[in-house]
Amino acid sequence: MPSLKLQYQVDGTDFTRAGEASSSVKKNLRKLGMPADIIRKVSICLYEGEINMVIHADGGVIDVLVYPDRIEMILADTGKGIADIDKAMQEGWSTAPDEVRSLGFGAGMGLPNMKKYSDEMRIESTVGVGTTVYMTVRTGASQSA
Amino acid sequence: MTVRDVARILNAKVLSGEDYLDIEVHDACGSDMMSDVLAFVKDQAVLLTGLMNIQVIRTADMMDIVCIVFVRGKIPDEEVLAIARRKEIVVLATDERMFQACGLLWDAGLGRR
Numbered sequence: 302m303p304s305l306k307l308q309y310q311v312d313g314t315d316f317t318r319a320g321e322a323s324s325s326v327k328k329n330l331r332k333l334g335m336p337a338d339i340i341r342k343v344s345i346c347l348y349e350g351e352i353n354m355v356i357h358a359d360g361g362v363i364d365v366l367v368y369p370d371r372i373e374m375i376l377a378d379t380g381k382g383i384a385d386i387d388k389a390m391q392e393g394w395s396t397a398p399d400e401v402r403s404l405g406f407g408a409g410m411g412l413p414n415m416k417k418y419s420d421e422m423r424i425e426s427t428v429g430v431g432t433t434v435y436m437t438v439r440t441g442a443s444q445s446a
Numbered sequence: 447m448t449v450r451d452v453a454r455i456l457n458a459k460v461l462s463g464e465d466y467l468d469i470e471v472h473d474a475c476g477s478d479m480m481s482d483v484l485a486f487v488k489d490q491a492v493l494l495t496g497l498m499n500i501q502v503i504r505t506a507d508m509m510d511i512v513c514i515v516f517v518r519g520k521i522p523d524e525e526v527l528a529i530a531r532r533k534e535i536v537v538l539a540t541d542e543r544m545f546q547a548c549g550l551l552w553d554a555g556l557g558r559r
Contacts, residue, residue: 316501317499317500317501319501319504320500320501320504320505320507320508323504323508324504324507324508327507327508337510341487341508341509341510344508344509345484345487345508345509348484348504348505348508349481349484352501404480404497404499404501405478405479405480405481405497405499405501405502405505406479406480406481406501408479408481408482410479410481410482410484410485411481413485414481414484414485417485
């Protein structure tokens with residue numbers, strides 16, 4: 302059983318609110334006394350994922366499960382899906398519209414950053430149905446701790 | 447150097463976080479692309495940017511960045527500053543352009559340990 306379960310509905314219509322879920326998770330992990338470097342890895346993974354949900358998928362649902370030895374993140378949307386996941390994982394490859402670039406994102410770094418800062422990442426996507434991203438960050442503690 | 451030194455070197459106005467000017471900073475990142483900032487992990491860092499939206503503050507919050515410097519005389523709106531205050535992030539505004547601002551801080555030793 303996870304020691305903490307968090308769930309967020311991400312609003313896909315308001316870019317100014319993107320990041321609120323990630324910010325709340327960060328606050329919760331800090332309350333649990335997680336090490337700063339672990340919190341930062343989780344924050345980056347979630348924030349990039351949350352931004353992606355707003356840019357590409359009109360929002361979605363984020364679940365965060367905190368276990369002693371790991372933090373699991375599941376980001377599920379019912380957006381347009383990713384046609385070529387390998388391509389989407391390449392740094393610099395992006396389908397984001399220009400207006401997103403003027404907001405400081407859309408440079409094709411989101412998924413590579415998520416891969417870089419998570420210990421495990423898996424993407425399931427079907428075009429026209431949606432995308433689910435699974436990420437795990439290990440805390441370095443043992444499972445029973 | 448401290449955040450106060452950063453403000454002095456850049457002749458910057460302090461827009462939020464007056465209580466945190468004595469925090470030590472060790473490194474800095476200059477970018478308008480927030481995903482590039484998210485790829486840069488350093489402790490006690492300064493972010494210099496010309497981008498003026500709420501995602502700058504959120505990015506700084508995620509990265510534990512202690513000070514944001516808005517370059518080229520830009521002043522963010524009150525909504526942006528309110529979030530910065532809540533997150534206890536110092537916000538500075540300088541008339542220097544990005545290139546000069548980075549150069550001045552580098553010249554003063556920031557990020558060169």
